Amino acid sequence: MTVRKLGRGVAIVGAGMSRFGAFPGDTSRDLFVEAFREMRASVDKGFDPRDIEAIYVGNYSSDLFEGQGHIAPIMADWVGLTPRPATRVEDACASGGVALRQGIVAIASGLYDVVLVGGVEKMTNLPTERVTDTLATAGDVLYEIPAGFTFPGFYAAMATAYMARYGATPETLMRVGLKNHDNGALNEKAQFGATIRQVMDKRIAGAKAKGRPVPTWPDEMAFLHDDAANPVIAWPMRLFDCSPISDGAAVVLLVAEPLARSFTDSPIAIVGSGQASDSALHGRSSLTGIRAAQLAAEQAYTMAGVTPADVKVAEVHDCFTIAEILATEDLGFFAAGEGWRAAEEGLTARTGPRPVNTSGGLKSKGHPVGASGVGQVLEVWKQMRGIAGARQVGANVDLALTHNVGGTGQTCVVHIFERR
Amino acid sequence: MADREFTSASFNQFLGEHKLMASRCRSCAALYLPPRALCPACHGEEMEWVEMGSSGVLLAFTTIHIAPTAMIEAGYGKENPYCTGIVQLAEGPAISAQILGLDPRLPAQIAVGTQVRVAFVERGEGDKRRTHLAFEA
Numbered sequence: 001m002t003v004r005k006l007g008r009g010v011a012i013v014g015a016g017m018s019r020f021g022a023f024p025g026d027t028s029r030d031l032f033v034e035a036f037r038e039m040r041a042s043v044d045k046g047f048d049p050r051d052i053e054a055i056y057v058g059n060y061s062s063d064l065f066e067g068q069g070h071i072a073p074i075m076a077d078w079v080g081l082t083p084r085p086a087t088r089v090e091d092a093c094a095s096g097g098v099a100l101r102q103g104i105v106a107i108a109s110g111l112y113d114v115v116l117v118g119g120v121e122k123m124t125n126l127p128t129e130r131v132t133d134t135l136a137t138a139g140d141v142l143y144e145i146p147a148g149f150t151f152p153g154f155y156a157a158m159a160t161a162y163m164a165r166y167g168a169t170p171e172t173l174m175r176v177g178l179k180n181h182d183n184g185a186l187n188e189k190a191q192f193g194a195t196i197r198q199v200m201d202k203r204i205a206g207a208k209a210k211g212r213p214v215p216t217w218p219d220e221m222a223f224l225h226d227d228a229a230n231p232v233i234a235w236p237m238r239l240f241d242c243s244p245i246s247d248g249a250a251v252v253l254l255v256a257e258p259l260a261r262s263f264t265d266s267p268i269a270i271v272g273s274g275q276a277s278d279s280a281l282h283g284r285s286s287l288t289g290i291r292a293a294q295l296a297a298e299q300a301y302t303m304a305g306v307t308p309a310d311v312k313v314a315e316v317h318d319c320f321t322i323a324e325i326l327a328t329e330d331l332g333f334f335a336a337g338e339g340w341r342a343a344e345e346g347l348t349a350r351t352g353p354r355p356v357n358t359s360g361g362l363k364s365k366g367h368p369v370g371a372s373g374v375g376q377v378l379e380v381w382k383q384m385r386g387i388a389g390a391r392q393v394g395a396n397v398d399l400a401l402t403h404n405v406g407g408t409g410q411t412c413v414v415h416i417f418e419r420r
Numbered sequence: 421m422a423d424r425e426f427t428s429a430s431f432n433q434f435l436g437e438h439k440l441m442a443s444r445c446r447s448c449a450a451l452y453l454p455p456r457a458l459c460p461a462c463h464g465e466e467m468e469w470v471e472m473g474s475s476g477v478l479l480a481f482t483t484i485h486i487a488p489t490a491m492i493e494a495g496y497g498k499e500n501p502y503c504t505g506i507v508q509l510a511e512g513p514a515i516s517a518q519i520l521g522l523d524p525r526l527p528a529q530i531a532v533g534t535q536v537r538v539a540f541v542e543r544g545e546g547d548k549r550r551t552h553l554a555f556e557a
Binding site for chain 2: 128129130132133136142143144145146147148149150152153156157158159160161164165231232233234235236237279280281282283287
């Protein structure tokens with residue numbers, strides 16, 4: 001592969017996110033302002049927002065979710081950045097990660113020195129059926145959706161192919177959800193700030209309070225196998241295998257690396273960026289890995305001059321539990337067909353040798369689709385600066401990675417970050 | 421038949437005639453389902469229609485309980501799940517379609533690798549009603 005380098009270095013000097021969850025009173029612009037304010041406060045040496053020269057906003061479908069198109073200039077206006085160029089980036093659930101890449105390219109090209117990259121999505125205005133239909137438009141509406149596929153259905157199909165080939169089971173997938181809920185319970189911004197055990201206890205308490213029959217699950221796996229408590233969405237994907245419907249926003253402040261020290265003494269350099277595309281799921285030679293993710297990872301590793309073994313913390317796109325297992329293989333953390341064993345053995349736990357989704361991932365933190373790719377960056381930024389609080393990993397996190405998938409992998413984008 | 425354009429409209433028109441049609445590149449012989457007007461492999465622009473046989477194998481599947489609106493309108497949903505999947509035809513290409521003849525309530529008994537045959541189902545309300553590709557186990 002040709003080694004491509006950025007024209008000049010790019011660093012993150014500030015980052016912020018809104019709460020992720022369901023917020024009936026908040027629109028996209030409210031959440032974006034919330035994230036912007038936190039980012040502004042995070043810049044150690046302070047800065048003047050008027051120094052921002054351009055804004056890139058990842059957003060999947062404000063048109064269908066909120067009836068609002070053309071959202072980038074509105075976000076720019078609400079954080080006081082007009083008349084600077086404001087550009088919306090749409091690549092389904094990878095919109096945020098691709099917006100980040102656009103911001104990086106803009107600075108690396110020399111066009112700008114200071115760029116705001118954000119992501120935002122407001123999904124909970126619609127009933128679940130219409131959210132399902134809206135998400136389905138990220139698939140092929142001529143040839144996949146008329147076959148009856150939904151997004152949980154696509155990943156469920158990948159899971160059946162993976163299970164048949166490698167011997168994983170639905171229980172393996174449940175282990176990923178349990179792990180990410182454990183992590184999310186330590187994240188005050190997470191939509192589900194609760195372990196599965198805490199979810200169970202809450203339901204038991206609720207049943208007692210209402211005088212209803214009290215469930216008797218002997219353990220978490222029994223809860224996860226309970227068709228009433230954890231219904232099948234698209235087998236083998238049950239409710240707790242699926243990321244939730246979420247509202248949220250996240251932003252990061254990018255600057256040309258030579259300027260970084262005037263913003264903070266702890267900048268995080270972006271040293272690798274890769275992106276690839278692919279066909280609809282049925283057009284691919286393999287259903288047990290995502291080729292675009294493999295290619296994006298290869299580009300990012302090559303640009304950064306590092307290997308998978310160098311990555312201390314990774315935020316990967318666990319829109320569904322199977323997706324995290326595929327990601328850990330596509331990124332080269334484990335060999336093809338070995339990711340499920342690693343999940344079962346706890347290797348990807350926060351306290352394990354290969355921490356994945358310490359934030360709780362999309363599963364527990366929430367998945368406001370256009371914001372997710374930027375939200376991932378927030379977590380690695382915190383882990384690398386040692387400010388992740390109760391979920392801070394023990395290792396010296398000098399290198400981290402984010403992996404953001406659009407659709408079923410028609411778009412994938414991978415970034416690698418280094419603390420200098 | 422030979423002069424139909426290589427579009428989704430033509431593909432659906434063929435389905436209405438109970439024919440599953442792929443396009444084949446006259447330059448490199450690559451076969452495409454759904455049909456393409458331009459060969460993504462060699463960028464050739466001369467294509468021809470090829471009718472697929474009826475046999476295929478199930479590569480991946482799911483049973484859908486939370487259904488999209490179009491399938492709810494067809495009577496499916498939580499109380500009546502359905503099976504959908506990706507089938508590879510004997511000729512090579514793979515495509516997404518509803519899978520009939522398997523019990524969607526017993527998904528653990530459905531096996532990847534199951535032999536299936538091309539079928540056609542009528543779905544949709546009013547002017548959206550058309551013939552859809554399906555497979556039968």
